[in-house]
Amino acid sequence: MNVLIVCDSVFGNTQKIADAMRSAMDSEKVVMCRPHEVTAGPLDHIDMLIVGSPTRAFHPTKPTTDFIHRLSPNQLKGVSALAFDTRIASQDVxxxxxxxxxxxxxxxxxxxxxxxxxxxxxxxxxxxxFYVTGYEGPLKEGECTRAAQWARAAIKLSQANNKD
Known part of the structure; x- marks a missing residue:
């Protein structure tokens, strides 16, 4: 399975989550890049796209939004996708x-x-x-493990869907 992880990060926390996902997918072909680095080439042969961003003013970062807007209307047809962010838990505010x-x-x-x-x-x-402890982080304990589990669950689900 060919996986592309597109991740923007401001303080490094979202990058750590993406790294944990990539490590968890060790049997898959995984390419990871920042939103501004994505060209049409890496999108041509992917089976799964994972897009992550820190939450900034309740939204993804501008580079993340710009990346998605650059995609043609049907460019992701047939591609499995995941979306994640890093955030402060509302109960911690x-x-x-x-x-x-x-x-x-x-x-x-x-x-x-x-x-x-x-x-x-x-x-x-x-x-x-995935939760951070403050405005700049760090990540809450166990979040990288949870990210790896989430990524493995997605791979299993995608493989099961492809068998049907």
Missing amino acids: SSKALRIVIKLLGYAAKKIAKKLHHKRAHLLLQPEG
């Missing part, structure tokens, strides 16, 4: 007003998934968030 805004506006992963779906990708799993 001290401001009640900010917790309400988080509840209303959400996080980046769901927005990434929606954009991938509009490009005709098949979303294997629900968008996932």
Whole structure:
């Protein structure tokens, strides 16, 4: 299986999550790059696309959004996809007003998934968030392990779907 992981990272936490996913997919052919590095070539022969971004002002980063917008309308038809982000858990936010805004506006992963779906990708799993302990991190304990498990589950699901 050919997997492309497109990951933007501001403080390095999202990159660590993507690295954990790549390590978990050791039996697959995995290419990882930043959103601005993706050209049409790597997209031509992929079976799975994983897109990750830190949540910035309740959205994915601009490079992540720009990457998805550059895709042609049907470019991801037949491609399995996953969307993830890094975020601060709403219960860890001290401001009640900010917790309400988080509840209303959400996080980046769901927005990434929606954009991938509009490009005709098949979303294997629900968008996932991985938690940091503060604005700049670090990651909460166990998040890289959880990311690796999530990636392995997606590979198994994709392989099972391909057998049908």
